Amino acid sequence: MPSPKNERIRKTAVNLFWKHGFTRVTVEEICREAGVSKMTFYKYYRNKNDLVKSIMEEKINESIVTYREIMASGLPYTSKVEKIILLKMEQTREMSSEFFRDYFNSGDEELMAFMNKKTRMTVEMVTEDFRRAQEQGLIREDIRIEFIMYFMNKMLHLAQDKELKKHYPSMNDLIMEMTRFFFYGVMKRNESQNGQET
Amino acid sequence: MPSPKNERIRKTAVNLFWKHGFTRVTVEEICREAGVSKMTFYKYYRNKNDLVKSIMEEKINESIVTYREIMASGLPYTSKVEKIILLKMEQTREMSSEFFRDYFNSGDEELMAFMNKKTRMTVEMVTEDFRRAQEQGLIREDIRIEFIMYFMNKMLHLAQDKELKKHYPSMNDLIMEMTRFFFYGVMKRNESQNGQET
DNA sequence: GTACAAGTATACGAAAAAAGTATAATACAA
DNA sequence: TTGTATTATACTTTTTTCGTATACTTGTAC
Incomplete structure (x- = not known):
């Protein structure tokens, strides 16, 4: 549905949602900002939650594509994971905590179910990739994948913590520190393995 | 009124208002976040606008004090103005445009009147200071103070512009550029004047 | 020219949220 | 013990938001 009006609705909504979460933002506000009549909105979406879901779906799919691209690349395993972490980090930062808080506080059954399903699917995909990496001997055999995911x-979330940020000259330093920590805690201490392609 | 509960209300409200503006934020939300009952809120404030006004008043007064301190300091005139610009810049940035937009879109007569009065008073004060600086020969006689204020x-506002920001390595570089521009366009080109105290 | 698709403007009733109040109860310090 | 500050709850009123019905406009494909 690449209608110009619909595109404006989505773009405006993303801007507002990312900034304020979606409970604070009204349908009429989106329409006003997007220069679109309310009727047009309801032509494309059943209601606000419908739009939220649709936007989330799009964003999640986009990041799955990027994820797959990174994993399919010929980069060494460490670089791949590094890139994935950075990707996630960016997304988390820009869509702000407001949005997620709204999601889980909404109490909307349908919305929660949708989100849970999507989350589960993504987790499964990433878990599977880690499992395979473990099989290939790229990461320790005695570490539980679930723990990696959790960590x-x-x-x-820790990277967003102001207290922690204070100790680093820049956000990037903190991320690098974390990534390094992640690897040295997880990767095989086998020198020959570093930089190996998968 | 330095009651601990009231303080919590004000602190919480500032946080929320600065982030989202005040129309998006509800009284109950403030109370919830502040861990205070609604009744307590209504003991201290007639309504939300009353709180908004009270907070604005406090913030304006604070910045007037800082302004006065800078102006009363023995610093050279250029440094004073530099500091004032930086002060303003900080405030503008942290309280975000949301808050001001709400202010002028609120349509609330009382609120608008209050804000206009405060703005007018501040403008008068600053205008008067510039006028005096002009009398003392610190800035060009042939420039209109109103123009300076406007500029x-x-x-x-320009300093918040993303397009403009792009051309500078950091926010500070842009501010410095602007401040320099401000002086070289406004200050007397009299070498002996630079660094003179007032 | 007409038929159809996309969009608009406006007004409206229903529903939900937020505002604001009354009341009774608690907690606690002078 | 008396008073002050606060809370919890339940309630009414007001405002906002939602979602829809209707009639109108505009562009364009046939």
Whole structure:
């Protein structure tokens, strides 16, 4: 549905949602900002949640594509994981915590179900990739993939912590520190393995 | 009114208002976040606008004090103005445009009147200072103070412009450029004057 | 020219959220 | 013990937002 009006709605909504979350933003506000009548909005979406879902779906799909591209590239395994972490980091930063908070506080059954499904799918995909890397001997055999997943997630949230940020000259330094930590805690200490392609 | 509960209300409100403007933020949200009952809120404030006004008043007064301190310091005139610009710049940045937009879109007579009065008073004060500087021969006699005021204001807004920012390695470089521009366009080109104290 | 698609403007009723109040109860310090 | 500050709850009123119905405009493909 690449209608110009619809595109304006989506673009405006993303801007507002990312900034304020979606409960603070009204349908009429989106329409006003997008220069579109309310009727047009309801032509494309059943309601606000429908738009939220649609936008999330798009964003998630986009990042899955990027993820797949990175994983399919001929880069060494460490670089791949590095890139993935950076990708996630960017997304987390720009869409702000407001949006996610709204998501889980919305209490909307449909919305939660949708989100849970998407999250589960992504987690499965990434888990599978880690499992394969483990099989190939790229990461320790005695580490539980679930732990890696949990840790990566926590890491992304920690990177937003103001207290922690203070100790680093820049955001990038903190991310590098974390990434390094991630590898030295997880990667095989086998010199010949570093920089190996997968 | 330095009651601990009231302080919490004000602190929480500032945080939320600065981030989202005040129309997006509800009284109940402030109370919830501040860990204060709604009744307590209404003990201290007639309504949300009352709180907004009170906070604005406090912030304006604070910045008037800082302004006065800078002007009363023994610094050279250029440094004073430099500091004032930086002060303004900081404030503009942190309280975000959302808050001001709400102010002028609120349509609330009382609120607008309050804001206009405050603005007018501040403008008068600053105008008077510039007028005096002109009398003392610190700035050109043939420049209209109103123009200076207008230009300073525009400058602050321009500094928030993303397009403009792009051309500078950092925010500070842009501010320095602007401040320099401000002086070389306004200050007497009299070498002996530079660095003179007032 | 007409038929159809995309969009608009406006007005409206229903529903939900937010505002604001009354009341009774708690907590605690002078 | 008396008073002050605060809370919790439940409630009414007001405002906002939602979502729809209707009639109108505009562009364009046939």
